[in-house]
Structures are given as C-alpha cells and as structure tokens.
Amino acid sequence: MKTADTEMNDNLRDEYDLTQLRVRKLGPGRKxxxxxxxxxxxxxxxxxxxxxxxxEALRFLIRVTRQVGPSQVSTP
Structure with a gap:
C-alpha cells in the first residue's frame, strides 16, 4: 500500500486573492x-x-416583546 503524500506543492503566486472567488454550487446546500x-x-x-x-418582521417582534416584558409573553 502506498502512503499518501501529505505535502502539497504551493504553485500559486502571492498576489492571487482566493477570497474573491465565488462559490459555484447552487441550491439549498450552497455555502x-x-x-x-x-x-x-x-x-x-x-x-x-x-x-x-x-x-423587518423579526425586529418588530423584538420591539413588541421588549415593550410587553418577558413575563407577559406566552410561549407555545
């Protein structure tokens, strides 16, 4: 059995900015x-x-629950 080569050769130039790459995967599993x-x-x-x-709806709900107070808000 061959052992895997754990060292990777980095041939990319230092000026490459990989953070600007867009994620290509589409659908609900998209990152x-x-x-x-x-x-x-x-x-x-x-x-x-x-x-x-x-x-907007969540911010409204947060404002209302803060005004009413946590003791008066019922949980399902």
Missing part, C-alpha cells in the same frame, strides 16, 4: 460566506418576498 442562512418553512416563506421583509 454563503457573507451571512447566516436560515431555512423557512414553505408556509412562512410565501408571506415574505425577501430577507429584508423577514428582518
């Missing part, structure tokens, strides 16, 4: 390096056209 991905159930997703509207 995003600029934020947090949250999966919405279909019934919830049809009420929100984009991430901005989801964030």
């Amino acid at each position: 995003s390096f600029n934020g947090i991905n949250v999966h919405l159930e279909p019934d919830v997703a049809e009420l929100f056209p984009d991430s901005r509207s989801v964030n």
